[in-house]
Amino acid sequence: MYTAVMGYGTVGSGVVEVLTKNHDSIVKRSTQNELEVKYILDLRDFPGDPNEDKMIKDFNIILNDDDIKIVVETMGGLHPAFEFVSSCLKAGKSVVTSNKELVAAKGYELLSLAAENNVNFLFEASVGGGIPIIRPISQCLAANEIDEIAGILNGTTNFILTMMIEKNMSFEEALKLAQDNGYAEKDPTADIEGHDACRKICILASLCFGRHVYPDSVYTEGITKITLEDVAFVNAFGGVIKLLGRAKRMENGKIFAAVTPAIVLNGSQLASANDVFNAILVRGDATGDVVFYGKGAGKLPTASAVVADIIDCARNIGRKKPFGWGEATENYVVDYKTAENPLYIRAEVTDRDKAKAEIGEKIGNVKYLTFDGCSENEIAFVTENGVEAELLEKIGSVESISVKSLIRITDY
């Protein structure tokens, strides 16, 4: 059986490497068929590369070769990935992708195209790198109603937060270190502003709850405003700050989805997922909480997830797997402020006693936080559980404080 790989960057070259290195066990354990890469599409030249004889620059060679039953898309970006993938599916070729931007933006459309053409469109590698998560959700947890899903979905921001928490580095220092280590790009916007995590929670939420969740419908907040004061106050509370993508089934058939910094209590599996690791919690009605942990990025972990999908496609030639989701309904994702959670607040104060009196009067019972060396001019507290919009209204009415930081507290 022949495949073609489109995009010979980090992941694409990793796919070719894993297929070559573990060739025998892959064939033996999985397909009982040969699995050979016939073409590698890339506009760049790779002189001296061991696969140089397979390199092509014209997509149509892949499209028009009937021997190619499975196409791997590891180019990234929306265009021309979307056009290439669409054409392949229409031509009766299964497609495997690691491209989260593509799946988050066009998943419903491409899954529908795959179904119409009786081929498969798989994207295990688009979320959680080498962590098996898409397939376990769709298969192993098929017997569950999934109520909620939450995850540390971006390794770069998790590394930065870990350095802030464990090494007392400022956000800027930690970002610089992440860049020096190759964990963050020169332009780190997509990571630190939460866009990358947003694409991933959209894919997971679409799969868990059955309808496409589009990134622009999901409230997204990055980690750029987190300070070492927040880290210290939250430590005093017994927790850590993580950038979480979260989605939850609401009672009205709609869903809550958001990407924000969030507080996880120490002892939770999400709290101990540090550095560049990812962790994803799935809350099912029968299983309870199940957590998947591992490297969320990197050449070989991501490539191994792509190869697992290739094997799955090879096993299912001519046989569409029951896998996919429907189109979103109107206002499918609710206003995130309708969700309930306690809030952590850090604020500037001039008169601490007066502020506490006003907080007690207007917000009610709160828990004050303190740490050795915290500023006289700041106050930090945690509210009781409540609907966020209502809590925000109460907090906004407290005139003697000026809110500097607001972080949601989770029960994971």
Place this chain on the structure above:
Amino acid sequence: MYTAVMGYGTVGSGVVEVLTKNHDSIVKRSTQNELEVKYILDLRDFPGDPNEDKMIKDFNIILNDDDIKIVVETMGGLHPAFEFVSSCLKAGKSVVTSNKELVAAKGYELLSLAAENNVNFLFEASVGGGIPIIRPISQCLAANEIDEIAGILNGTTNFILTMMIEKNMSFEEALKLAQDNGYAEKDPTADIEGHDACRKICILASLCFGRHVYPDSVYTEGITKITLEDVAFVNAFGGVIKLLGRAKRMENGKIFAAVTPAIVLNGSQLASANDVFNAILVRGDATGDVVFYGKGAGKLPTASAVVADIIDCARNIGRKKPFGWGEATENYVVDYKTAENPLYIRAEVTDRDKAKAEIGEKIGNVKYLTFDGCSENEIAFVTENGVEAELLEKIGSVESISVKSLIRITDY
């Protein structure tokens, strides 16, 4: 499509409950077919049970009914489970089981029978309860060579150890609490002596490394000798004691496998898996470490894993999945003492200085541990990494100590 459930105990009744409760989404998301339970086999009577009309006592009714394509075995025990399952497979029925004793003892034989008869024999629920682990290993990680697997595989012992570590309870007190909570049976031997964990690591090792690993070939040590002194010394070392099942590919094509108390450093995902939770770490050459965490037992988690297998069988009627392993070769599992790990030792001493001098001379560099309130007559230390047999010989030669406790230190 019709199924029969053999054994209407905790898991079996849970299977019927999950199939009924999540019927619509199971049919929609998965099989596109009805999935109805036609018979429930149990020797006991269940007067007033909503499924009373399906209860039968004669196995042959299931065996001879050609409508039954999938049989669920949730009776437990080796006999007559083995005979019933064999007969069903020979009759062309796929079988799903949660019975770890059966799979650990007869897995190779039953998988071969399934292959001969072009049906499936699946057992996701036999390890890790509701945690998806068998299928992710066989599918998602198909692109990896798995080098090593280790897990907290028994919830009862993990609960007992957690109570000892967090609440300073003695082993006996913690066992009593586990029994009072329904986590441990009246006769807790299979749990506390490690036999249950042994069956599970046998199943995982068979799957990961390709040949059947029989329980009697695996060195197994329970947690009954762990004391609160060990807990405190290990805490001073920066770790916790867990009962781990471990298996590892050796360079000579053989494998290491053992079940023993083991030390896991704080910060590891295995260290934070507490109470009755299970956690399983899979170390692949491409993925690196991946950890699966969740409830390892319980009616609904286990039932949901069984139902996921039922769905998988329903999707694959007439189509054997490429899943299984070969027969063990001679001496497939090596002597556990040939493995390398540092050791934690607690020993009685009369003359501490003399003991330290002798330890330095005969064992070499060790790290001494201490805690507030530790006994004058005890000494605890951690060796450097080494082959266990060699370390044991050195330790045994130290005449001025009397070893009370020996625990292996892991790098998970």
